[in-house]
Amino acid sequence: MLGAVMAVAELPFVVLSGVSLLLVLAWPRGRRAVLRPVTAAVRTLTEANRRRLRIYVAADTSASYTDRRALEYLSLRWALGLLGALVLVAVLIGAVYGTLWLYAWLMVADVRHPGTVLMSSVAGLFLLFLSLQGTFGVAGLEAKLARRCLGPSPHEQLELRIAQLSSSRAGVIAAVNDERRRIERDLHDGVQQRLVALGMLLGRALRSKDEMRADQLLRQAHEESRQALTELREVAWRVYPTVLDEAGLRAALETVAERSAIPVHLDYGMDRDPETAVATVAYFVVSEAVTNAVKHSGAGLITVRVAQGEDGVLVHIEDDGAGGADSSGSGLFGLARRVAALDGRFRVDSPAGGPTIITAELPCA
Template identity: 80%
Template sequence: MLGIARRGLRLATGLVLGAVFTVAELPFVALSALSLLLVLAWPRGRRAVLKPVTAGGRALTEANRRRLRSYITTDTSHAYADHRALQYLSLRWALGLLGALVLSVTLIGAAYGISWIFILLLSEVRNPGTLAIASIGGLFLLFLSLQGTFGVANLETKLARRYLGPSHQEELERRIEQLATSRAGVVAAVNDERRRIERDLHDGVQQRLVALGMLLGRALRSQDEQRAEQLLRQAHEESGQALTELREVAWRVYPTVLDEAGLRAALEMVAERSAIPVRLDYELTAEPETAVATVAYFVVSEAVTNAVKHSSAGLITVRVAQGEDAVLVRIEDDGLGGADSAGSGLFGLARRVAALDGRFRVDSPAGGPTTITAELPCA
C-alpha cells in the first residue's frame, strides 16, 4: 500500500511538471505552426525558420524526457528525428492540460472528502445528511481522479514511446546486450558455485575422510585391543561428522525438498536452520515454476546466511508474495546495515535474478535495516 502511495505521489509530481511545461509548449507549438505556415512557399525562409524551431523543440522534448525518466519511469531514445520531436510536442501539450485538470479534480475531491472534519471543529452542523453526501461524493471524486492520474501517466508513456522511441532496432540491440550480459553472469555464477562446492569439499568433507582413513589405519596397526577399539570409536564419530558435512554441501547445492514439497517447505527449512529467528510470510497461492522457485529459494537462503554472519540482527523477516506478473521476494533484518551489494554473495544473487530478467535491489544504510528485494517475472 505504501509503495502504491509513493508511486502515485511520484506520478502526480510528474504531471504537475508536465502541466508547467505546457505553459511553454502551447505558445511554442502555436508560434512554430504560424511561422512555418507563413514561409511554406519560400524554401530559404522555411530553412531559416526551421532551425530555431527544431532547436526549441529539442530543448522542450529533452526536458520532457528527463521528466518522464525521473517521475514516470519511462525511458526513451535520444536518437529521435527533429520532426518526431515537433510531432510529439504538438500533442503533448494537450496531455499537460489533461493532467492539470485531473490534479485539480483531485484537490477538489480531497477538499470535499475531509471538509466534514473542519466543519465539525469550527461550526455547528445543521444539515448532517448534506454534509455526509458531500463528503462521500468528494471521496468518490478523489478515487476517480487518482485513477485518472495513473491513466494520464500511461498516456504520457505511450505518446513518448510512439514518437521518441526507442525504435524496434534499438529494442533488439538492447535486448541482445541484456541477454549477453545475463549469459555471462550465469556462466560466472556457475563457476563461482563450482569453486564454492570444491572449497567446501576440500576444506570439510575431504579433511574428515582423510582423518577417518588415518584413524582406521592406526586401528589396524595397533596391537592393543583397547587402543584399537578407542580408535574405531573415534573413526565412527568422524564418519558421522563427514556424513553431516556432506549433507550440508548437498543441501547448499540444491535442496531436494524444493522438488518434493515445494518452495514454502524449502523456505521453512531455511528458517528452522537459521541461528537468528526468521519470520516467514508466504503469500503465494500456487507453486511458481521451477526456475522462479529455485532462484527465490537461493535469494532467501543466501540473504539469511549473510544476515546471520554479518548483520548482528535479532530478527529476519522474509516475505514472498505474488505481484501483478512477478513473484516478489523481500528479506529484511534489523541489524547494523552496511551490506556490500558488490560482495560475492549478493552479486551472485543479482546475476541469478538477472538471468530470469528480474530485478534485484539491496538497501542497507549504515545502522540498518538491510532490505533485499527481488522481482522474479513469471507467467
C-alpha cells in the first residue's frame, strides 16, 4: 500500500524532472540549476523507499548510492508501485466476490440463481488467491530492483566480507582456546583425580600386610581404573567422535541420542552425508545442544531434525523444557562461533516457559 501511494508521487515527479532536464539539456548553467532541486527530491524519495523496504522486505541496500543510480531507481520504481496498486485492487475484488455467497444468503431472502452465486464466489476466491500470491511477487521485484540500483558496491561488499572473515577467524581461535581449556578441566577434574586415587590405592595395597585388606584395595583400584578409562573415553568422545569418520553423521547423531539421559527423537533427512567440515559442526551443534538440554532445561523430550536446506544443511533442535536459555553463555556462544566459521547462521529462541529451539544453517555464504 505504501509503495502504491508513493508511486502516485513518483510518476509525476519522474515525468516533470525528465521534461525539465530535456529543456535545459544544452544549457549547462540551467541544467545545474534544475539538477539541484531534482537531486534533493530524488534523495528524499529514495530514502523513503529504503526505509519502507528495510522494514517490510528486508532489502539489502547501501546509503552510498549515487544520484544517477537513485534517479534510475525512481524511474523504474513507480511502475512497480502501480503494479502493486493493481494487485491490491484485485485483492479487494477477490475478497468481495469470494464472500458473495455469504451476504447473498443473509441479505437476500430469495436467491434465484444459486449456481451463479456459487460460481462467482469460487471465481472470487481464486482471484483472491492469485492476487495474494501477486503481493509476494511485487515484494520480490521491489527487493531485486532496490538491490540492483541501490545495493552495496563491490568495494563495500569486499570490506564487509573482510570484516566477517576477520570476526570469524577470531571466533575460531577463541573457540579452539575454549575447547582446550575445557579438555584440560575435564582431564584435571576427572581422569587425573581418578589416576591419583588409583595410585594411592595401589600404594596402600603394596604396603598392606593383610592379604584380605590388600585384595580389597586391589579391587577398589580395579574399579577406579575402569572409571578412569570410562571418563577418558568420554573426554575423547567430546573432543572428536571416531564414529563420525567411520560411519557418518547419522550414526554419530544416533550415538548422541543413545547416550542422552533424556529421550531424543532423531529425524535425519539427508540423502548423503555433507562434507567433513559441515558434518563436524552439525554434530557438535547437536551434541552441545542435547547436553545443555539435559543439564539445564528439565525437558522430557528432545527433537533433533537434520535436513537439506536451501543453502546447505539445516539443523533444528527443540526441547519441551522450561526455556530461558542464555544464547551468550559459553556453550551456545561457542556453537555460534563454530557455525560462523562456515558462514552459517545460528539462532536460539528460548522464551521463558519454553520451548527452546536452536537452529543452525550450514553453510550460508
